[in-house]
Amino acid sequence: MADAQDIRLHLHHDPHPAEAGEAYPGRGRFYHDPRVRGLFVQAMLVAAIALVAAGAVYNAADHLARMHAASGFSFLGTVAGFDISQALIDYTPEASTFGRALVVGLLNTLLVAAIGIVLATVIGFAIGIARLSKNYLVERLATFYVEGIRNVPLLLQLLFWYNAVLKALPETAQSLVVPGGIIVNNRGLFAPRPVFADFHQIAATAAIAVALAAAFSVTAVRVKRLQRAPVLRMAVAAAIVAGVPVAAFLASGAPLAFEFPEIGRFNVRGGTEILPEFAALVVGLSIYTAAFIAEAVRAGLMAVPRGQTEAASALGLSRMATLRLIVVPQAMRVIVPPLTSQYLNLTKNSSLAVAIGYPDLVEVAGTVLNISGQAVEVVAITMVVYLSISLATALAMNIHGARWRQIER
Numbered sequence: 001m002a003d004a005q006d007i008r009l010h011l012h013h014d015p016h017p018a019e020a021g022e023a024y025p026g027r028g029r030f031y032h033d034p035r036v037r038g039l040f041v042q043a044m045l046v047a048a049i050a051l052v053a054a055g056a057v058y059n060a061a062d063h064l065a066r067m068h069a070a071s072g073f074s075f076l077g078t079v080a081g082f083d084i085s086q087a088l089i090d091y092t093p094e095a096s097t098f099g100r101a102l103v104v105g106l107l108n109t110l111l112v113a114a115i116g117i118v119l120a121t122v123i124g125f126a127i128g129i130a131r132l133s134k135n136y137l138v139e140r141l142a143t144f145y146v147e148g149i150r151n152v153p154l155l156l157q158l159l160f161w162y163n164a165v166l167k168a169l170p171e172t173a174q175s176l177v178v179p180g181g182i183i184v185n186n187r188g189l190f191a192p193r194p195v196f197a198d199f200h201q202i203a204a205t206a207a208i209a210v211a212l213a214a215a216f217s218v219t220a221v222r223v224k225r226l227q228r229a230p231v232l233r234m235a236v237a238a239a240i241v242a243g244v245p246v247a248a249f250l251a252s253g254a255p256l257a258f259e260f261p262e263i264g265r266f267n268v269r270g271g272t273e274i275l276p277e278f279a280a281l282v283v284g285l286s287i288y289t290a291a292f293i294a295e296a297v298r299a300g301l302m303a304v305p306r307g308q309t310e311a312a313s314a315l316g317l318s319r320m321a322t323l324r325l326i327v328v329p330q331a332m333r334v335i336v337p338p339l340t341s342q343y344l345n346l347t348k349n350s351s352l353a354v355a356i357g358y359p360d361l362v363e364v365a366g367t368v369l370n371i372s373g374q375a376v377e378v379v380a381i382t383m384v385v386y387l388s389i390s391l392a393t394a395l396a397m398n399i400h401g402a403r404w405r406q407i408e409r
Contacts, residue, residue, distance in 0.1 A: 060376055075372045076102075082367055084359045086275055098368050105364030106385060112281055112360065113347040113389070119286035120346060121339075124293025129323070131298045142294070150291040155352055157288055162280035162356040169276075172267055181260045183268055186276065190261035193272040201252070202245060209244035213237040277358035281350065289346045296338035300331035336401035343397065344390050351386075361385060 076099035083093050088107045091100060130142035149157075167186050170176060175185040183190040220233045261271030304327050312322040353360040361382060369378040 073377055075374050075377070078372065080368070080371075082371065084364065085357075086278060086359055098372060101364055101368060102361070102381065105359060105361040108359055108364075109347075109350055109353075109361040110389070112278070112285065112350045112353070112358075115282050116285040116289065116346050116350070117343050119282070120289040120293055120342070123286060123290035124342075125297050127290060127294035128297025128301065131294060132301055146291045146294050149288055150295075154284065154288045154349055155355055158280060158284040158352055158356055161284045162276065166276040166280050172263065175263055175268070177263075181258075181271075183261050183263060183271070185268070187267065188276050189274040189279065190268045190271040191274070192258040192260045193270070195257045195259055202249065205245045205248040206241075209241050212244065213240040216240060275358070277353070277356050280356055281353050281358050281360075285346055285349060289342050289349075292342050292345075293339060296335050296342065297331075299338075300333075300335035301327055303334045304330045333401070336397060340394055340397035340401070343393055347389055347393065348386060 077097050079094070080096050080098050080101045081093050082101070084091055084101065084104050086108055087104045088111065089100075089104060090096075091104050096104075127142050127145055130138050131146065133139045133142070169184060169186040172185050172187060175183050177183055181192045214237075217233060217237050220236070259270050261268050261273075308326050308330065309322055312326045317325070350360055351362040354363040354366065357363070365378050365382045369375050372378070
């Protein structure tokens, strides 16, 4: 027995053990490390992308040189020489530059996006909640809205609102006069324009109110009693934004006058003008995007376990209180990601304004491109601006979504 054990030990004994690399060929070599291989592949991909980009830049520069075309961004200081129907800042064709014209188009795009996002959110949440209503008629109407609106191309809807609705309004001579000094015709809506004695003071007060509302929102999240009351926080923030300027305005003696529009022989003079192109774009984008937001809201509400609503009902909470205090706060963690996508889509879809003649960034950039002939620079500026807007929107929504996830934990 002992001899057999000695034989087995002798067979398994190696007086010259091999090194790890010789016993297992390939082990220990750097190219077998997954991390090294991953870094190598990524470096090769980045190099390939850089090579393609450099080739594209070289070809574009060579093509422009052969055509003796100007390049660079110095054209932004050239006098524009064309009119823009809506400008939120001072703009004159004879004195303003191409750069200022692009800024005017950018502000018009931001205005449409901001108003459209607010309207689409309100409509979308209302329709999404109505989709889960126990009332058969309300639920069917909401379903018809969603299925009808989101399956018709947005461009056709914009053309419908512009040509079939707004342009079908009466001519200037037959304008509709609404009580309150509002005039409506196929050239737009004209409303009384407030004239402030000190506009800069009002603007500064509004900025302070927004800062106070933001500070309240940040602080309220850390208060336990307000963490699960998002609607209350939003209501208080809105009251601060609206109440502080109004209080400052009243405290200063309410120095306000109104400039009323007047119907002339060929046009309407005075007041604040809302272009039909602007109205068609805002209405079309809001109604179209709201159909997609409604489905995101419905999905978020359905993601909340049924036991939550049953427990709230057992505690005696009403249906609206259950929805406001229990269901919506939990559903927001599901709603926010697709809601972000719809906000981005609305902003980018505003570029369809060129089809109805609204002077947004794309329409103004197209005019600048045709006059200056510098297509590469104008297209690059437009792409960078839209990319910046989208990234800023996504960042803001991600921060907002993180707060909901924190509350949910």
